[in-house]
Amino acid sequence: MRRLISSVRGIDASCIGTQRWQGEYERLADAAGVVALIASAASDAAQARALCDLLHARGFSTLSVEAGAPAALDALVPRLVEALDWLRDSGACASVGVFGRGLAGSAALRAAALRPALVAALVAQDASPDALLDELPRVRAATLLVVGDDD
Numbered sequence: 001m002r003r004l005i006s007s008v009r010g011i012d013a014s015c016i017g018t019q020r021w022q023g024e025y026e027r028l029a030d031a032a033g034v035v036a037l038i039a040s041a042a043s044d045a046a047q048a049r050a051l052c053d054l055l056h057a058r059g060f061s062t063l064s065v066e067a068g069a070p071a072a073l074d075a076l077v078p079r080l081v082e083a084l085d086w087l088r089d090s091g092a093c094a095s096v097g098v099f100g101r102g103l104a105g106s107a108a109l110r111a112a113a114l115r116p117a118l119v120a121a122l123v124a125q126d127a128s129p130d131a132l133l134d135e136l137p138r139v140r141a142a143t144l145l146v147v148g149d150d151d
């Protein structure tokens with residue numbers, strides 16, 4: 001499914017997805033690349049929107065994947081992996097950057113392990129990489145783990 005929802009400031013915004021996942025793909029005509037973002041909580045959605053705007057200003061297209069319910073790691077990972085596969089299969093990009101915060105950061109780490117040839121860069125903020133130790137060796141992306149003072 002793909003439905004154009006707006007075309008503003010050189011950005012074509014479309015609702016995309018399947019029965020399992022939905023998202024908003026904002027494509028710039030001459031994008032430097034694509035960044036996929038997934039928010040695991042409603043409070044993260046506003047920050048994700050601000051990050052999308054910043055990425056657009058720097059020349060990147062974005063795909064914001066809705067976490068849906070339930071927002072559990074085993075539910076988030078397949079949604080993100082299918083969204084990444086959609087980007088690859090649609091010809092949107094050969095490789096993608098991924099961003100996730102909290103539980104979504106852990107999902108981003110696992111997705112990068114499952115799609116090492118597709119994920120070129122990964123930012124996981126407040127993720128739990130210790131829960132994914134067996135999968136981390138499969139991550140090939142340039143990775144930035146951002147943690148808080150109490151971690």
